[in-house]
Amino acid sequence: xxxxxxxxxxxxxxxxxxxxxxxxxxxxxxxxxxxxxxxxxxxxxxxxxxxxxxxxxxxxxxxxxxxxxxxxxxxxxxxxxxxxxxxxxxxxxxxxxxxxxxxxxxxxxxxxxxxxxxxxxxxxxxxxxxxxxxxxxxxxxxxxxxxxxxxxxxxxxxxxxxxxxxxxxxxxxxxxxxxxxxxxxxxxxxxxxxxxxxxxxxxxxxxxxxxxxxxxxxxxxxxxxxxxxxxxxxxxxxxxxxxxxxxxxxxxxxxxxxxxxxxxxxxxxxxxxx
Numbered sequence: 001x002x003x004x005x006x007x008x009x010x011x012x013x014x015x016x017x018x019x020x021x022x023x024x025x026x027x028x029x030x031x032x033x034x035x036x037x038x039x040x041x042x043x044x045x046x047x048x049x050x051x052x053x054x055x056x057x058x059x060x061x062x063x064x065x066x067x068x069x070x071x072x073x074x075x076x077x078x079x080x081x082x083x084x085x086x087x088x089x090x091x092x093x094x095x096x097x098x099x100x101x102x103x104x105x106x107x108x109x110x111x112x113x114x115x116x117x118x119x120x121x122x123x124x125x126x127x128x129x130x131x132x133x134x135x136x137x138x139x140x141x142x143x144x145x146x147x148x149x150x151x152x153x154x155x156x157x158x159x160x161x162x163x164x165x166x167x168x169x170x171x172x173x174x175x176x177x178x179x180x181x182x183x184x185x186x187x188x189x190x191x192x193x194x195x196x197x198x199x200x201x202x203x204x205x206x207x208x209x210x211x212x213x214x215x216x217x218x219x220x221x222x223x224x225x226x227x228x229x230x231x232x233x234x235x236x237x238x239x240x241x242x243x244x245x246x247x248x249x250x251x252x253x254x255x256x257x258x259x260x261x262x263x264x265x266x267x268x269x270x271x272x273x274x
Contacts, residue, residue, distance in 0.1 A: 025063070034067070036060055039075075052084070056092075071102075073111075089113060192230065195263035199256040200227040206252050216246045220253075236264055 012018070017029040025043035028034065033050035039059040045052060047067035054060050058075040064083075065071060071084040073093040082097050086104040089095055089111035096114045107113055192200065206212070207220045219242050226235040243249070243257050 192227065193263050195259040196227060196232075199259040199263070200224065202252040202256040202259075203227070206250065206256075209250065211250070213247060216249075219243070219245045223256075235260070 013030060013032060015031040017027075019027045021027055021043040023043065025041055027043040027045070029044070029046040029048065031048050031050075033053070034045065034047045035053045035055065036045075036058055037055045039057075040061075042060065042062040044064045045060075045062050045066070046064075047069075049068050051069040051072060052065065052067045053072040054075050054077055056074040059078075060076065061078040063079070064081045065077070065079050066083045068085065070086045070088055071077075071082060072088045072090065073095050074090045076094045078096045079098070081099040081101070083101040085102065086106065087095070087097075087100065087102050088106045089108050091108040091110045093108060093111040095112070098115045099117050099119065100115075101118070105113070203220055204224050207217060207224060212220070223235075223239065223242055226232075226238075239257075239260050243253070243260075246253055249257075
């Protein structure tokens with residue numbers, strides 16, 4: 001064995017499990033202490049009987065991080081869930097943790113901790129309270145000012161719906177008025193249906209995907225523009241053609257396609273077909 005002081009020896013302790021999950025992410029499970037010195041993306045990181053330390057200059061992203069003792073962070077940690085007896089953030093450390101299960105948290109003077117919910121229920125309830133603000137994010141994330149507040153308008157007198165917008169009530173009690181999809185979302189103050197809202201989120205994120213060529217990016221930007229401007233009449237007739245021009249669409253684009261198709265298959269979208 002050649003001597004090279006600049007190349008440290010790597011030891012994998014007995015009982016350590018190193019695997020690649022179905023998403024191609026590395027998962028590490030070790031019986032004792034674990035020290036991470038290199039930046040990387042992980043599926044799961046676990047120390048069964050010890051602590052985990054993320055050293056300075058290391059940026060670690062993990063779906064799950066678990067240890068029996070303390071999770072020490074000197075560098076940066078981004079994780080969906082952290083379960084440990086304690087979390088210790090040293091000075092200048094940064095941690096973005098969505099869910100945490102710990103008995104104690106020690107934050108250094110210049111450290112930063114973002115997130116830190118105790119359960120999925122707590123996270124869901126918080127997002128539910130601010131649902132209106134969350135729905136506005138894709139429309140205003142690239143603007144310097146928040147969306148303008150809308151003054152409440154007195155309810156307008158109900159007008160008879162056009163004949164094309166009436167549906168027979170299965171109960172036989174008369175007719176049920178259903179606004180067509182285009183008019184329903186183009187009215188002042190009305191929002192996109194959930195399917196189109198989430199399609200917008202996915203497509204907007206894909207416009208930043210460097211794996212697409214210039215033509216595909218232009219198509220994605222055109223779809224985002226139609227959704228932001230709520231030009232659903234044009235979207236209804238062109239979305240299949242536009243999506244067909246995207247070369248090797250990824251999972252998010254395919255999911256957005258399904259959501260758009262579902263939105264226009266709703267019963268109140270029949271009036272758009274003309």
